[in-house]
Every structure is written in structure tokens, then in C-alpha cells.
Amino acid sequence: MSKKYNVAIVGASGAVGREFLRLLHQRDFPIASLRLFGSERSAGKKIIFRDSEIEIELLKEGDDFKDIDIAFTSAGAGVSKKFADTITRHGAVMIDNSSAFRMDEDVPLVVPEVNGEDAKHRPRGIIGNPNCTTIQMLVAVNPIYKISPILKIRVSTYQSASGAGASAMAELEKQISQYASGSPLTVEKFPHQLLLNLIPQVDIFLDNDYTKEEMKMYNETRKILHDDRIEVSATCVRVPVLRAHSEAIWVETESPVDISDVRRAMESAEGVVLADNPAEALYPMPFAAAGSDPVFVGRLRKDIASPTGITLWTVGDQIRKGAALNAVQIAEYLIRQKNI
Amino acid sequence: MSKKYNVAIVGASGAVGREFLRLLHQRDFPIASLRLFGSERSAGKKIIFRDSEIEIELLKEGDDFKDIDIAFTSAGAGVSKKFADTITRHGAVMIDNSSAFRMDEDVPLVVPEVNGEDAKHRPRGIIGNPNCTTIQMLVAVNPIYKISPILKIRVSTYQSASGAGASAMAELEKQISQYASGSPLTVEKFPHQLLLNLIPQVDIFLDNDYTKEEMKMYNETRKILHDDRIEVSATCVRVPVLRAHSEAIWVETESPVDISDVRRAMESAEGVVLADNPAEALYPMPFAAAGSDPVFVGRLRKDIASPTGITLWTVGDQIRKGAALNAVQIAEYLIRQKNI
Numbered sequence: 001m002s003k004k005y006n007v008a009i010v011g012a013s014g015a016v017g018r019e020f021l022r023l024l025h026q027r028d029f030p031i032a033s034l035r036l037f038g039s040e041r042s043a044g045k046k047i048i049f050r051d052s053e054i055e056i057e058l059l060k061e062g063d064d065f066k067d068i069d070i071a072f073t074s075a076g077a078g079v080s081k082k083f084a085d086t087i088t089r090h091g092a093v094m095i096d097n098s099s100a101f102r103m104d105e106d107v108p109l110v111v112p113e114v115n116g117e118d119a120k121h122r123p124r125g126i127i128g129n130p131n132c133t134t135i136q137m138l139v140a141v142n143p144i145y146k147i148s149p150i151l152k153i154r155v156s157t158y159q160s161a162s163g164a165g166a167s168a169m170a171e172l173e174k175q176i177s178q179y180a181s182g183s184p185l186t187v188e189k190f191p192h193q194l195l196l197n198l199i200p201q202v203d204i205f206l207d208n209d210y211t212k213e214e215m216k217m218y219n220e221t222r223k224i225l226h227d228d229r230i231e232v233s234a235t236c237v238r239v240p241v242l243r244a245h246s247e248a249i250w251v252e253t254e255s256p257v258d259i260s261d262v263r264r265a266m267e268s269a270e271g272v273v274l275a276d277n278p279a280e281a282l283y284p285m286p287f288a289a290a291g292s293d294p295v296f297v298g299r300l301r302k303d304i305a306s307p308t309g310i311t312l313w314t315v316g317d318q319i320r321k322g323a324a325l326n327a328v329q330i331a332e333y334l335i336r337q338k339n340i
Numbered sequence: 341m342s343k344k345y346n347v348a349i350v351g352a353s354g355a356v357g358r359e360f361l362r363l364l365h366q367r368d369f370p371i372a373s374l375r376l377f378g379s380e381r382s383a384g385k386k387i388i389f390r391d392s393e394i395e396i397e398l399l400k401e402g403d404d405f406k407d408i409d410i411a412f413t414s415a416g417a418g419v420s421k422k423f424a425d426t427i428t429r430h431g432a433v434m435i436d437n438s439s440a441f442r443m444d445e446d447v448p449l450v451v452p453e454v455n456g457e458d459a460k461h462r463p464r465g466i467i468g469n470p471n472c473t474t475i476q477m478l479v480a481v482n483p484i485y486k487i488s489p490i491l492k493i494r495v496s497t498y499q500s501a502s503g504a505g506a507s508a509m510a511e512l513e514k515q516i517s518q519y520a521s522g523s524p525l526t527v528e529k530f531p532h533q534l535l536l537n538l539i540p541q542v543d544i545f546l547d548n549d550y551t552k553e554e555m556k557m558y559n560e561t562r563k564i565l566h567d568d569r570i571e572v573s574a575t576c577v578r579v580p581v582l583r584a585h586s587e588a589i590w591v592e593t594e595s596p597v598d599i600s601d602v603r604r605a606m607e608s609a610e611g612v613v614l615a616d617n618p619a620e621a622l623y624p625m626p627f628a629a630a631g632s633d634p635v636f637v638g639r640l641r642k643d644i645a646s647p648t649g650i651t652l653w654t655v656g657d658q659i660r661k662g663a664a665l666n667a668v669q670i671a672e673y674l675i676r677q678k679n680i
Contacts, residue, residue, distance in 0.1 A: 152645040152646065153645065154494050154590045154643070154645060154651075156496040156588035158498070158538055158577070158579070172536075176516055176519050176520050176535075177520045179516050179520075180516050180517045180519075180520035180521070181520070191621050192625060192627070193627055195516075196512075196580065196581055196582055196626075196627060197581065197625055197626055197627035198498055198579065198581060198586050198625060198626055198627075198655075199625060200586075200588075200623050200624070200625070200638070200639055200653045201618075201621060201623060205618035205619070208641065208642070208644070209618055209639070209640070209641040210641060210644070218644065231644060231645035231646075232644075232645060233590065233643045233644050233645040233646070233649070233651055235588040235639060235651060235653060237498070237586075237588065237653075239498070239538065239579060239580075240536065240579075240580050240581075241536055241537065241538060241580075242536055246538050246540075246577075248496035248540075248575040248577065248588075250494045250573065250590075278541075278545035278549055279545070281531050281541060283540050283541060284540070285532060285537055285538060285539060285540070286536075286537055286538055287532070287533055287536060287537035287538075298540070299540055299549070299575060300549070301548065301549035301550060302548070303494070303573045304548070304550070304558065304571060304572075304573050305492040305493065305494060305571035305572060305573040306492065306571075306573070309573070311494075311573055311575060313540045313575060313577075315538075
């Protein structure tokens with residue numbers, strides 16, 4: 001009988017936390033025991049998993065993680081920083097969905113299809129799960145990168161409400177009801193109304209007038225690809241969509257690449273579904289991609305502004321591949337590699 | 341007393357046609373007489389303009405345009421082609437919002453802030469009004485172009501429902517009501533549901549896997565700027581927004597340009613409003629720009645992927661500057677230049 005693992009989810013009641021539960025079930029993750037942790041607000045609530053009811057325990061300092069093998073954490077950077085020692089002290093592998101440790105040198109940052117092997121070297125017992133927009137972009141462009149190194153990426157995002165959590169999704173749905181009934185719209189989760197609008201700001205602004213979200217795409221890409229030559233200029237925009245992110249991407253490669261080679265590479269690439277048939281109006285859309293696992297790629301064509309350019313459109317479920325699924329896949333990779 | 345003009349609007353009952361009426365009134369256009377034309381479906385309907393009621397006349401071959409000085413046409417490329425001779429035969433200047441003649445060598449294609457003087461040379465009496473996405477992009481990047489020629493543009497669009505007409509806007513609003521009441525959504529005006537979705541296709545696909553809309557941005561830009569070096573790679577996406585288009589733009593200039601020089605140029609550029617203050621979460625948004633005249637520019641910064649690159653975000657009302665306003669401004673330019 002193959003090995004089973006004691007698993008913990010920290011932030012179990014959030015949008016990503018709930019997705020962890022669905023994924024562990026759907027993917028038949030080898031669970032020996034499952035414990036759920038949360039803040040004072042969610043502690044005591046009960047969640048059904050398979051045939052049993054599990055109570056969310058209060059996350060606190062102490063020895064609660066003594067027997068845990070794998071902890072999936074998604075409760076914000078502050079919580080991850082505060083409890084990293086508590087979680088990892090007795091040997092649990094912490095796969096962290098927050099931005100707390102992503103750029104730390106002694107924490108690998110992993111997209112399994114791109115740099116799975118990095119997960120094996122984790123001196124602090126922590127593995128970083130990259131930002132959703134980075135994961136999706138790298139899964140989509142990695143097949144090109146394998147043909148020729150990519151030197152530049154320009155990317156504009158069309159990010160769904162889910163990136164700001166379950167309550168942000170609920171607010172967008174509420175705005176629909178309010179708009180339909182002619183009531184004033186509730187605007188709390190975003191700086192501005194999202195329904196029938198676009199907000200060209202995700203996360204806070206930095207000194208170079210890029211947002212933190214945009215610079216994550218720059219910095220995380222270089223770390224994951226181990227490539228300090230690649231430069232990423234991103235414009236991140238929130239759009240009135242519930243849970244799948246889309247990205248329009250231009251890459252410039254070191255050597256010219258043939259578009260038919262890229263197409264072939266996409267067709268066989270792990271984690272990618274090529275949905276690209278202009279003749280039949282087939283291309284990825286967030287409405288269709290919500291709730292599914294792959295990174296969908298379409299609108300694949302030469303960049304007519306550059307002899308070494310390729311442009312494409314990608315859509316992926318932000319809560320799945322953009323967060324929970326990628327973290328679970330990191331754990332599955334370690335299990336396959338007998339590294340845990 | 342300054343000269344007044346006999347004006348005609350063809351396609352008076354459409355979204356752009358109605359905007360012509362509002363603009364002619366608001367801008368106090370020097371009208372001697374105003375006649376409205378439409379298809380059999382709208383002929384006979386009456387429209388209030390200032391203090392009088394004007395009946396929409398059936399557009400037909402004949403001498404109806406004998407005394408017209410300026411005809412604003414916005415009834416689709418088929419109608420423009422069929423009736424161009426009827427409209428211009430007796431000397432009327434036809435300012436055409438359709439794509440019918442835009443790329444014809446003997447038809448100038450004009451954005452007044454960029455190439456107003458081209459409007460003076462119109463051997464066929466026709467002046468083309470560019471596509472909405474091109475107008476907005478060129479007003480936004482022209483201040484940069486004046487500092488150094490632009491060699492490359494990558495642009496992704498976030499196009500509102502209005503680009504597909506008044507009935508498409510109505511369908512998006514209907515989808516909101518239907519979603520709120522749990523009813524199935526009506527999907528007729530676009531190939532897919534637009535509410536809570538994105539459709540990465542505007543207009544039909546061409547042989548190079550770009551859409552016609554995307555290639556308009558390439559071809560019209562070169563024509564308007566009289567520059568065959570500039571190359572534009574566009575990804576055009578329909579978003580669930582009512583009437584303002586947004587664009588994320590990356591330009592590469594021939595010589596490096598200083599971002600503070602660009603900022604100063606934007607501040608004084610005709611037709612541009614710079615709305616760019618990250619510290620106060622100030623940037624252009626379609627919700628705020630709907631119904632107003634300028635092209636709003638924000639998120640202005642260095643392209644960190646290129647030493648000669650600038651990136652920016654622009655929002656403009658598609659029915660105004662993207663269509664009716666630009667056409668009226670062409671006429672106003674000719675009047676100021678005493679060229680009509």
C-alpha cells in the first residue's frame with residue numbers, strides 16, 4: 001500500500017482553502033489525516049470532507065503541526081510569516097500560497113511544469129506557490145521558452161474578482177443584483193465599482209509606478225526560470241469576471257521561432273490545452289474556463305511587430321491553477337519523486 | 341455672421357447617429373439646415389433636435405444631397421459604398437464612419453489632433469473616420485511620436501459593447517437583469533455571452549490569424565502617421581463594459597525618450613487628459629469616461645522590458661471620440677481652415 005500523508009490546510013474557509021478541499025478529494029490525494037486551521041473568526045466551524053465532518057481549529061503557536069507532513073497555507077502573508085516556524089518546526093513541508101517568502105533565496109518558488117525539481121531544495125521546509133498571474137503566464141510561455149530563451153515579455157492581464165477572495169466575488173454578484181434593481185452599488189472590496197468597469201490597479205503602487213502585482217510577474221518569472229536576462233513588463237487590470245484570469249502576452253525570443261513549432265509544442269505541453277481555431281471562433285474565455293484545471297492557450301500567432309515575437313491569449317482558473325491546484329501539484333510532484 | 345452649413349446624418353437612429361445629434365447641439369455646430377436619413381426600418385420616425393422635430397428620410401438614390409455641405413455617415417460599410425456617389429455627387433463632403441473607404445488611397449483617413457491637414461485633400465469628397473480603437477490609440481501615443489518616431493506598438497484592447505451598436509449595449513444590460521433573476525441569458529449580438537466573460541475576438545479572422553479589427557489598428561496607424569516603418573501588433577478583446585474602450589499600450593521609440601518629457605507632452609496634448617496619480621489611485625476607467633470627450637491617459641511609465649519603451653493605459657468613450665466626435669471634429673477643422 002502506498003504511503004499516505006497527514007495534511008493540514010491553513011485558511012480552510014477562504015476561497016482557496018475550500019478549493020484545496022475539493023482538489024484533495026477529486027484528485028484522490030493520499031491522505032492519512034486531514035486537519036483544518038483558521039482564524040478566530042472561522043475556528044469552530046465544521047466542514048464536510050468525504051464522509052466526515054472536520055472542525056476548523058484555531059491556528060496558534062504550539063505543537064499542533066507535530067505530526068503533519070504537508071501544510072497548505074493560504075491565509076495571507078502576515079499569517080504565513082507569523083506561523084511559519086510553528087508549522088515547519090517538526091518537519092512539515094509548508095506549501096505557501098501567500099507572497100510572504102516567494103522571493104527569499106532559501107525558499108524555492110515552484111510551478112511544477114516549469115521547475116518542479118526546485119521543490120526538492122527547501123532548507124526552511126517552505127515552498128512558495130507563485131502569484132496566480134505568474135503561474136498562468138509561465139505555464140503558457142514555457143513551451144516557447146524550451147524552443148528558444150525568451151528575452152522580453154509584455155503582458156496585460158484581465159483579472160477576475162476571485163483574486164481578491166470569495167467576498168470580492170460575492171460583491172460582484174451583488175452589484176449585478178443591485179444594478180438590475182436600480183439600487184446603488186456596494187463598493188467595498190475594490191477601490192472602485194467593478195461591474196461594467198475595469199480597474200487598472202491590482203495591489204499597491206511601487207516607486208517605479210508599476211504595481212506590486214505587476215512587479216511580482218517580473219521578479220517571480222526570473223526566479224522560477226533561473227534567468228536574469230528575461231524582462232517582464234506587465235499591466236494588471238481587474239475585470240468584471242468571477243473566477244478565471246486572462247492574459248494577452250507578447251514574447252520576444254532570443255532566436256526566431258517557427259509558429260508551427262510553437263503550436264506543436266503547445267499541443268503536447270503539460271498543463272496546457274491549446275484552444276485555438278479561428279475558423280470556428282474557438283479561443284479560451286473565462287466563462288468557459290472557470291472551475292477547470294488547465295491553462296488554456298489560444299490566439300497563437302506571430303507578433304507582426306517583431307521578427308522574433310510570438311503573441312498569444314491565455315485563460316486559467318485563478319483559484320485552481322492560479323492557487324490551490326498548483327500547490328497540490330507541488331505536493332504530488334514531491335510524492336512522485338519520493339521526496340516527502 | 342459666420343457661415344452656416346447644410347448638414348445631413350446618415351444612420352441617424354443608430355448609437356453613433358444619435359451621438360451626432362447630441363454633439364452638433366452641444367458644440368453649437370453652425371447648422372443652417374439638418375436632414376436625417378436612414379433605412380426603411382427607421383424612415384418616418386421623428387427625432388427632436390433643438391426646438392424642432394425632424395423626420396428621418398429614406399436614404400435612396402437621387403438628388404436628396406444636392407444642397408448638403410457636410411454628410412456624416414454611419415450606417416455600415418455596405419450603405420456607405422452603395423450611396424457614396426449619391427451623397428457626394430453635388431459636392432457634399434462625406435465624413436464616413438464606416439470602414440468602406442478607409443484604406444483607399446484617394447480617401448484621407450483623419451484624426452484631427454494627428455493629421456488634420458490630410459482632410460483638405462479629398463479628391464472623391466470622402467474623408468474616412470478611423471476605427472475607434474485606432475483613433476484612441478493614436479491620440480494617446482501621438483505626443484510620444486512627436487518626441488521620437490515610434491517603431492513598434494503592442495496593444496491589447498478592452499472594448500465595450502457599444503462598438504457593436506446600441507442593440508449590443510441593450511443586450512449586455514438585459515444579460516444583467518436575466519442573471520439577477522436566474523433566467524437564461526440572451527446571446528445574439530456577440531458570438532458568446534458577454535456578461536462576466538471576455539471574448540478575444542472583435543470582427544472576423546483573417547489569414548494571418550489576426551482579426552480584421554486588429555489589422556485595422558496596424559494599417560490605419562501607418563496611413564494616418566504616413567509612416568511605413570511603424571508596426572502594430574494588437575489583440576482585441578470585447579469586455580462587459582457599456583460604452584468606453586480601454587487599451588494597454590507598449591510603444592518602442594526610435595530614440596530613448598525621457599518619461600518626464602512624455603508626461604509634460606501629455607499634459608499639453610490636444611484631446612488628451614492625463615489622469616495619472618498612483619498615490620491617489622487615480623487612473624482612467626471606462627465607468628468614469630463614458631459620455632465624455634477626451635482620450636484619458638494614465639499608468640504612464642517606462643517599459644521595464646525595453647530601454648526605448650513606454651507603456652500606458654488609455655480610456656475613451658467609443659461612441660464619442662471613437663466615432664461621432666472625431667467625425668464632427670474633422671468637420672470643425674475644415675470650417676476653421678475655411679476649407680469647406
